[in-house]
Amino acid sequence: MLVEIYADQFNVVGGGGQHRALMVARGLHMLGHKVMLITPHFKVFYEELIRSPQKYYVDIKSRSVGFKRFRYLIDNSLLILAYAHTPNAAIVVMPCPIFRANVLLIKRGSPLILDFGDIWFSEKDISFYRYFSMAYLSYFFKFARRVIMPTSRMTEYARRLFPHVKSRILHIPSSIDTDAIKPSRKSSSPVITYVGTLNPGRGLEILPKIVEKSVKKIEDVLFKIVGSGPLLEWLKRETERRGLSKYVSYLGDISFYDLPSIVGDAWLGLSLYPRATLYPVDVLKALTYMSMGMPLITSTYIEEALGVSLQVPFDPRAFAEAIYNLVVNDSIREQMSYMAREICVKRYDVKLIAKKYEQIITSL
Template identity: 25%
Template sequence: MGNASRIHDNARHLAADDEWEVTVLAPPPTFPFGSFERSWERSRTYERDGMTVHRLWAWQPTTEDPGLASRLLYYVLFPLHALLWLTINYRSFDVIFLSSPPVFVGIAGLPFALLDRKPLVVDVRDLWIDSAIELDFIEEGGLFERFSRAYERVLLEAADRITVTTALLGSRLAATYGIDEEKIHHIPNGVDVDRYTPTETETEGTKTIVYTGNVGHAQDLESCIRAVGRLERSDVVFRIVGDGDRAPALKRLVAEEGLEDVVEFEGLVPREAVPGYIEDAEVGLAPIKSDEALEYAVPTKTFEYLACKVPVVATGSGEIESVIESSGGGVVVDNDPDAIATVLDRYLDDPQRRERLGERGRRHIEAHYDRAATARRLGTVLEDACGGGSGTSSPRGRPATTEAE
């Protein structure tokens, strides 16, 4: 999924830098829920890409769309286990880097920040509480929301630095919690441009529309499926690469619309296989639901499509519009099947247009969103949190990166 690839790439680039030794704490492979067998190992340690990875036991939901109790067990037990590990191995790291959501991952590092024992950098990828309310997972104004808001306020106030994936996200955090904007740093999402590279392929016959990533509640795949059904052509296939809570409902929709021969569910695939699916496509879809709470969001798949010279058709508003417009590599349309179908038809029938958009998108990604560059920016933030300051030399650091998948 997008966050896992982002955390992995940034940590890998940090580990390749002589300044850093990286230890990653993560739960057993769990998400999408129901896709993995439950593990009862207390911990599993291995080396990967220059990093030391500790898989710490946590509750693992085994159904595709688990209830709130099962989700909370997963969200809370992992950070408690990570807190225990960090307490035992207190002297082996210099800075703690937490990636949220879920917001409760902060449990692992909050005591160290409150006691001023270790610098804490909190990475906020989205407005998890706002999104949960918009998607009707939790009740607005209810006890759970009030508790979560109070906890997140304490966590963000205690953090030495906060990183965010979009400028709008940082502004909203500052406005919601009264945080000093000087400690908020914009580290954009992006893509490993060496891994996601375009290939010169000539396609004949069937044309492919691709979606890669989480099949969740924030993605408007329903409108995309209906849009594909309204294309008056027999030479197209819509390939959904990934899995998530909404997959069963989407499969039912495909059956209801009679699109079993047009929409293909690839399920989970190895991460190294994802670029191949994108390169084989004529168009990439990045659909976000049209909710105010999601205006900060720019899916990782957007950068991956652009890097592979695949034009992007996106939905949603806010940051996604800014990225697509500045890249020149696609278009944002309304969350309406007819509007999506019109643009898909236009792109599929115009290879010259696709080539122009692809070239612009690739150049934009190389200039602004290469993960090697964003990892260097993250390294500067971590060094600053450790007291090294920007542009100064510091002892070889040991960040402990903690994330829930």
């Protein structure tokens, strides 16, 4: 079976929809199917991307500069699609700047699946209507054979918005490669980790205060911060200004599959997000923590992490208190750690989720 997956980029180290899509590709590849990844920049089979990830790395900054660059993406995406194979199914990661290219998919007659892997909105959030008008989505929903949502709450919401196609809207959760992302030996002293892009809007403005308040309660704690972005230098300066440099290690970007060897010794993972959403990108982060046997502390509701996470208000004092409670309660923390790993293996492993996609594609 040949499956094509379309997105604006497929960086091996990344979050959101591309990360979810890469896990789907990995799972289908493990099941013996051919998976072609198509972007405005390249088209490549999954196995080749994994062999040479740097060759297909897309600089996020360069791809988002100016209207001419956007026009380039559209034109090249149309060109790539025009010469693409005829797959058993075409999965389009939503949102994606190659929306117009979907028309070619429809005209080719290939079964079209829309996968909302990287959109976050609440029922009161006008950004959903601002960026994805009802008319525009209705058009593509009408032609899509299936529309996949990553959480049950998003699925219910979409079915209410589009009742005329609600039978086509399905829920398939995100996945994680539990064979590769596995637990490591835990540090003898408490280590807390944060993994993600260091961008504004991700709640990182409270991280220095969390560290400061945690250090007052736990003298030997160490925070490992993985990722890069516009806030990295600010975080370093703020950490130094508060006299916390010895308690924080900024590790920069790390290959996804190297995470267990570098931060796998952490006791807890942090998921900072300043607003309630139906689907925060931190779901994928949560699965990464859980697969490495880490409970997490989060400011948002993450249904995949129920029972192995502490949800607290978006407040540094609340995070520091939750960190302290789990650090000093070994039995509770270790039980949550075991459960986190078990949940990933039994519910969210890439092969299990890929079989759900396989069943859908076969039925089309």
